[in-house]
Amino acid sequence: MRKRYFIAPLILLALAGAYWLGRVQPRASADGMAAAAPAVAANADTGQGPASTMPSTSRARTGSYFAGLRAGADAGDVTASTRLYRGLSLCHRLRAMDWSNAMLASELLEAQTRGMTPTQLEGYRMQLDGIESRRQNAARMNERCAEADAAMMDALVPSVRRAAQLGEPHARACYLAMGPNFDMRALARHPEWIDQYRGSVPGMIEAGMAAGDWAVVNILRGAYQPDADGLLAGVLGSDPARHFRYLKLYRLGAGPGDIAVLDQQLAVAAARLSPEQRNEAETWAETTFRRDFHGRSSVGAPGLDRDPCVFPPE
Incomplete structure (x- = not known):
């Protein structure tokens, strides 16, 4: 059952996606978008605001979840900025893994069950159940990510920069x-x-x-x-x-x-x-x-992971 070990990346992605989907709001409110507008206009020529932070071509989709977060980030909302860059990062990883995930699922489904012991068959059944659960979870994640057009997906780096500036x-x-x-x-x-x-x-x-x-x-x-x-x-x-x-x-x-x-x-x-x-x-x-560090140890300090661009849950 060599193939069962290939499913671990799917589990991690599914857990991250389930958490993210549980955190998001369906749409940004019209009031929130209106509140962000003055700050957006005020910063347009500073080099720090949205004119230099996010591609302007993404602004058309003002009703989408990501556009609402971007408006909040441009207005200086750290929470919105954090959710924006982490959401876009997850969408990037999801799109990159779609093909490999499908291939891994195909491999497992084509596995020969003849000769398996009852214990092995039970494990195989559990893996199939897990694939279906993760498929449904990925479908919900893809539905959310579908709101991000190409220009919004190009805004991953600017969104990280904006959150860093905040x-x-x-x-x-x-x-x-x-x-x-x-x-x-x-x-x-x-x-x-x-x-x-x-x-x-x-x-x-x-x-x-x-x-x-x-x-x-x-x-x-x-x-x-x-x-x-x-x-x-x-x-x-x-x-x-x-x-x-x-x-x-x-x-x-x-x-x-x-x-x-x-x-x-x-x-x-x-x-x-x-x-x-x-x-x-x-x-x-x-x-x-x-x-500046008040004699504090670095042990357990946030952000000391081997890869600084692997983000924790909010």
């Missing part, structure tokens, strides 16, 4: 770490996102540090590492002194299981610096740890 920590970690690379197919159609990312990074770093966000520290210690790869590393540039700063700060809040590895990394990083640079970096790290 201070939502998971969006901030994802956007700093991935930027427009989070949706590379859309990036090919929107090269201007690179400049938007370059302009957004300094403010998000400052806001994350002021908020005592360990995920930001974790991302920066990697981005500043000499010869680091990735878009953020390209924007910030290699800086051994700053790498040591953030590495030292991360070490101050580390849990017992990370200390040995971090101490080894600190020793390697310190060898690249002069004594004056090391002293300055250690003083900065200790001051920042007390002032």
Whole structure:
């Protein structure tokens, strides 16, 4: 029964979708859309509002769930902004998995049952029941995602950026770490996102540090590492002194299981610096740890997942 192990991704997607479908409202109210309009108009020329945040071609579908969330996000509603980027992210993953899910279901349905023991047959029946349940769940998810036209689906990266600008920590970690690379197919159609990312990074770093966000520290210690790869590393540039700063700060809040590895990394990083640079970096790290992180450990801090763009349930 090798095939039964292939169904795990379907289960995870189904659970995420069931949770999301349980959270959404059928449609944004007309009052909510009207309330958002003044803020939308006021921000049109600032470079921070909806004119630079979401593709204007999506605005026609003002009655849809996603358009209502986008209006709320453009008006500064963090909750709406969070639901928008997570909903669009789920729709992207759902569309990408539709074909593979169908193939996996076909494989299971074509499995030969002759020779199976009663226990194996019962397990097979349960898997078939699970496929049908997940099929129905996926159909409901697809119905919700069908409200997002191509232009709205292209708004995944701008929606993450908007939520990050509003201070939502998971969006901030994802956007700093991935930027427009989070949706590379859309990036090919929107090269201007690179400049938007370059302009957004300094403010998000400052806001994350002021908020005592360990995920930001974790991302920066990697981005500043000499010869680091990735878009953020390209924007910030290699800086051994700053790498040591953030590495030292991360070490101050580390849990017992990370200390040995971090101490080894600190020793390697310190060898690249002069004594004056090391002293300055250690003083900065200790001051920042007390002032902005209040001596808190990073253990269990949100956003420290291996992939910062895997979002938790709301």
